[in-house]
Amino acid sequence: EAGVAQSPRYKIIEKRQSVAFWCNPISGHATLYWYQQILGQGPKLLIQFQNNGVVDDSQLPKDRFSAERLKGVDSTLKIQPAKLEDSAVYLCASSLVGGSEQYFGPGTRLTVT
Amino acid sequence: QQPVQSPQAVILREGEDAVINCSSSKALYSVHWYRQKHGEAPVFLMILLKGGEQKGHEKISASFNEKKQQSSLYLTASQLSYSGTYFCGTEGAGSYQLTFGKGTKLSVIP
Numbered sequence: 275e276a277g278v279a280q281s282p283r284y285k286i287i288e289k290r291q292s293v294a295f296w297c298n299p300i301s302g303h304a305t306l307y308w309y310q311q312i313l314g315q316g317p318k319l320l321i322q323f324q325n326n327g328v329v330d331d332s333q334l335p336k337d338r339f340s341a342e343r344l345k346g347v348d349s350t351l352k353i354q355p356a357k358l359e360d361s362a363v364y365l366c367a368s369s370l371v372g373g374s375e376q377y378f379g380p381g382t383r384l385t386v387t
Numbered sequence: 388q389q390p391v392q393s394p395q396a397v398i399l400r401e402g403e404d405a406v407i408n409c410s411s412s413k414a415l416y417s418v419h420w421y422r423q424k425h426g427e428a429p430v431f432l433m434i435l436l437k438g439g440e441q442k443g444h445e446k447i448s449a450s451f452n453e454k455k456q457q458s459s460l461y462l463t464a465s466q467l468s469y470s471g472t473y474f475c476g477t478e479g480a481g482s483y484q485l486t487f488g489k490g491t492k493l494s495v496i497p
Contacts, residue, residue: 305483316389316474316487317429330484365428372483373417378428
């Protein structure tokens with residue numbers, strides 16, 4: 275069974291630039307999550323989708339971050355404009371349903387200079 | 388509310404045992420445990436649901452005390468492959484979202 279795919283794996287941008295991350299979850303998984311993991315910290319949930327609807331985005335900085343999940347499969351997370359404090363690993367995860375075990379992708383390491 | 392994990396770090400020799408604790412200030416429905424190796428994604432270990440059950444596979448087990456809103460992860464006869472950072476993720480009733488602790492870094496040395 276293929277795992278969660280993410281791209282790119284690494285990205286370096288300057289502050290105020292924009293960036294987008296892509297995630298393809300495990301086939302059949304209805305729930306998709308985007309997490310931000312700052313070095314030395316646990317993953318912090320940014321947004322959770324159930325199929326193509328948003329379940330929770332209370333911790334998403336909506337003035338600069340946006341996310342969508344078209345057709346309930348792939349998802350993209352965008353940051354515009356980026357700030358230095360956005361430097362982190364962005365993890366995508368999926369699960370069969372909300373509350374079940376989550377399978378994480380390899381992550382995208384973002385460096386904002 | 389972020390759960391609190393203790394200890395923050397622990398060093399073990401192969402074959403030794405360890406306990407990692409996770410406590411929350413809010414009522415919990417479930418606790419998830421994940422292990423993350425350096426530069427890799429977190430990997431699921433187990434879920435404990437409300438009801439005080441204990442789970443385990445091989446030499447890693449866990450318990451969940453819903454009255455105290457605490458969970459503990461037990462690693463017995465540790466192996467080099469157990470090294471990594473262990474995270475607990477807590478879920479409140481009806482929320483389906485996980486809030487992760489800051490992690491416990493476990494290092495197993497020969």
